[in-house]
Amino acid sequence: xxxxxxxxxxxxxxxxxxxxxxxxxxxxxxxxxxxxxxxxxxxxxxxxxxxxxxxxxxxxxxxxxxxxxxxxxxxxxxxxxxxxxxxxxxxxxxxxxxxxxxxxxxxxxxxxxxxxxxxxxxxxxxxxxxxxxxxxxxxxxxxxxxxxxxxxxxxxxxxxxxxxxxxxxxxxxxxxxxxxxxxxxxxxxxxxxxxxxxxxxxxxxxxxxxxxxxxxxxxxxxxxxxxxxxxxxxxxxxxxxxxxxxxxxxxxxxxxxxxxxxxxxxxxxxxxxxxxxxxxxxxxxxxxxxxxxxxxxxxxxxxxxxxxxxxxxx
Amino acid sequence: xxxxxxxxxxxxxxxxxxxxxxxxxxxxxxxxxxxxxxxxxxxxxxxxxxxxxxxxxxxxxxxxxxxxxxxxxxxxxxxxxxxxxxxxxxxxxxxxxxxxxxxxxxxxxxxxxxxxxxxxxxxxxxxxxxxxxxxxxxxxxxxxxxxxxxxxxxxxxxxxxxxxxxxxxxxxxxxxxxxxxxxxxxxxxxxxxxxxxxxxxxxxxxxxxxxxxxxxxxxxxxxxxxxxxxxxxxxxxxxxxxxxxxxxxxxxxxxxxxxxxxxxxxxxxxxxxxxxxxxxxxxxxxxxxxxxxxxxxxxxxxxxxxxxxxxxxx
Numbered sequence: 146x147x148x149x150x151x152x153x154x155x156x157x158x159x160x161x162x163x164x165x166x167x168x169x170x171x172x173x174x175x176x177x178x179x180x181x182x183x184x185x186x187x188x189x190x191x192x193x194x195x196x197x198x199x200x201x202x203x204x205x206x207x208x209x210x211x212x213x214x215x216x217x218x219x220x221x222x223x224x225x226x227x228x229x230x231x232x233x234x235x236x237x238x239x240x241x242x243x244x245x246x247x248x249x250x251x252x253x254x255x256x257x258x259x260x261x262x263x264x265x266x267x268x269x270x271x272x273x274x275x276x277x278x279x280x281x282x283x284x285x286x287x288x289x290x291x292x293x294x295x296x297x298x299x300x301x302x303x304x305x306x307x308x309x310x311x312x313x314x315x316x317x318x319x320x321x322x323x324x325x326x327x328x329x330x331x332x333x334x335x336x337x338x339x340x341x342x343x344x345x346x347x348x349x350x351x352x353x354x355x356x357x358x359x360x361x362x363x364x365x366x367x368x369x370x371x372x373x374x375x376x377x378x379x380x381x382x383x384x385x386x387x388x389x390x391x392x393x394x395x396x397x398x399x400x401x402x403x404x405x406x407x408x409x410x411x412x413x414x415x416x417x418x419x420x421x422x423x424x425x426x427x428x429x430x431x432x433x434x435x436x437x438x439x440x441x442x443x444x445x446x447x448x449x450x451x452x453x454x455x456x457x458x459x
Numbered sequence: 460x461x462x463x464x465x466x467x468x469x470x471x472x473x474x475x476x477x478x479x480x481x482x483x484x485x486x487x488x489x490x491x492x493x494x495x496x497x498x499x500x501x502x503x504x505x506x507x508x509x510x511x512x513x514x515x516x517x518x519x520x521x522x523x524x525x526x527x528x529x530x531x532x533x534x535x536x537x538x539x540x541x542x543x544x545x546x547x548x549x550x551x552x553x554x555x556x557x558x559x560x561x562x563x564x565x566x567x568x569x570x571x572x573x574x575x576x577x578x579x580x581x582x583x584x585x586x587x588x589x590x591x592x593x594x595x596x597x598x599x600x601x602x603x604x605x606x607x608x609x610x611x612x613x614x615x616x617x618x619x620x621x622x623x624x625x626x627x628x629x630x631x632x633x634x635x636x637x638x639x640x641x642x643x644x645x646x647x648x649x650x651x652x653x654x655x656x657x658x659x660x661x662x663x664x665x666x667x668x669x670x671x672x673x674x675x676x677x678x679x680x681x682x683x684x685x686x687x688x689x690x691x692x693x694x695x696x697x698x699x700x701x702x703x704x705x706x707x708x709x710x711x712x713x714x715x716x717x718x719x720x721x722x723x724x725x726x727x728x729x730x731x732x733x734x735x736x737x738x739x740x741x742x743x744x745x746x747x748x749x750x751x752x753x754x755x756x757x758x759x760x761x762x763x764x765x766x767x768x769x770x771x772x773x
Contacts, residue, residue: 267692271681272672272676272678272681272682274672274682274685274688274689275685275688275689275691275692275694276684276685276688277688277691277692305684320681321681321684321688322678322680322681322684323649323680323681323683323684324680326649326650327641327645327649327680327683330644330645330648330649331641331644333648334644334647334648335637335640335641335644336640358586358588362586363677363678363715364586364636364677364711364715364716364718364719365679365680365711366636366637366638366641366679366708366711366712366715367585367586367634367635367636367637367712367715367719368586368588369637369641370590370619370635370636370637371588371589371590374588374589374590374591374635375588375589377589377591378581378589378591380589394680397678397679397680398680398681401677401678401680401681402678404678405678405681
């Protein structure tokens with residue numbers, strides 16, 4: 146086997162898609178049309194493994210699949226391709242489409258199966274600052290069929306939310322917002338967390354109040370203190386503090402992203418349903434329609450990449 | 460002894476000023492003109508004591524002073540007057556001057572000495588949100604003599620930075636920015652801290668780059684990620700990450716505060732010299748003159764309050 150263009154026979158190997166991030170490992174055994182036949186998830190994220198244990202972890206997670214599907218291709222994305230991962234695969238600069246990403250897949254030296262790792266993307270189109278992502282671009286390409294003419298503004302909410310611009314099937318730029326992580330550290334480690342109750346966050350009135358404040362007032366470091374001062378002044382119950390903080394941060398993010406994209410029309414949301422629902426509510430309250438898409442998008446994206454492996458006939 | 464107006468004889472008791480916050484205890488034995496004769500500092504902040512241990516702690520800290528200065532008045536400010544402190548003293552609403560604050564001092568029931576606790580201030584003039592402070596208002600009043608005509612915009616940098624507006628000796632409004640605490644939790648608990656070295660933060664070029672970005676671009680949750688992406692893209696050394704993050708946050712705060720005050724002229728900085736120096740550098744880079752004032756301002760403010768104790772002749 147070689148990666149030289151054109152030398153690869155057209156095969157119909159099974160594809161195993163692996164989304165391997167910092168805190169979790171997800172694998173999908175795919176059928177001939179990319180349909181998900183089996184799925185697995187484990188907490189074996191790369192930051193939870195000793196360096197060098199990747200081969201052992203992959204065998205443990207999908208060894209039985211590899212035995213049952215002789216000759217299967219494994220395609221992986223996410224932080225497994227970072228400097229802290231199994232093998233560093235350099236970022237591709239934007240703009241980049243599916244074929245461009247596939248051309249930069251790199252083969253791993255692993256005797257148990259044919260394994261490829263996808264690169265991440267880099268960009269510098271927002272405010273002149275560098276930005277990077279690993280894994281989200283594969284989700285976006287996996288959901289491409291759901292985007293009209295392959296264009297649109299896609300939001301992937303999370304620890305590090307990504308806002309991705311697509312034009313005719315190519316990712317032309319993106320930006321990262323540390324919304325989820327800032328929320329996590331503030332509730333776990335700041336004075337704001339001390340007054341919080343265990344109430345879960347839903348798209349309620351306090352969440353929406355936070356969204357409104359966070360979107361209307363850019364002074365985030367001042368707004369954060371209002372989580373405390375509104376409780377101290379008894380105008381907000383402690384049970385609302387978590388939802389209000391979540392709203393402030395999501396409102397700040399969404400408004401900033403819409404400004405950066407000149408108040409783009411509809412926003413496509415790609416992510417876990419509960420968090421995506423909060424973003425949908427926030428966007429709606431700011432007069433912006435949102436559409437939730439992309440179940441198993443990462444598996445679809447990795448399947449698409451497998452069809453375009455270097456050397457594989459188109 | 461009573462607090463009824465006019466019934467108190469004019470006395471020349473010694474004054475002991477106590478600034479009792481969440482994480483530290485500071486005491487000053489003052490001479491007849493308010494000059495600091497002795498000072499003490501300990502880590503016995505209110506969050507580091509068992510509830511109810513306040514009397515014991517105060518005896519341990521200043522018992523010898525009380526014996527040596529028979530009849531001394533003790534005046535305290537800070538979180539000792541909060542709900543979590545020794546006795547809750549309600550906030551005074553803005554606008555409030557020194558006489559207004561003094562009128563709301565409350566006497567503590569403590570057999571060992573005559574002890575008074577100062578109230579904090581509340582305000583709602585910025586963005587319609589409630590805000591509160593306890594202790595900083597006393598520092599500001601203590602530095603009043605250094606403000607031209609008792610007016611100006613005063614910044615007290617810190618864990619929770621305060622920006623205080625004064626007009627003719629009265630505090631007319633203020634706002635809190637969680638800058639210091641957000642900096643602390645991000646470096647200690649977020650992914651940004653993982654790439655930081657032990658280098659200390661000074662007003663260097665990376666700090667100033669952060670200030671410029673943080674002031675020019677309001678999308679703070681996006682800018683925060685640039686601490687990581689600039690290191691990953693090798694355009695910033697890891698040793699600069701701490702200073703750059705500090706600059707981003709201080710730049711965000713200062714620009715937001717100047718916007719809220721319609722680009723006020725000079726800013727008066729009141730705080731620990733090293734942190735005040737960072738703020739002075741940030742303000743200067745944004746075209747704003749800053750003046751550092753206020754050594755022992757809290758002691759001076761408490762001394763001024765002692766002169767205006769309820770019932771004491773003016």
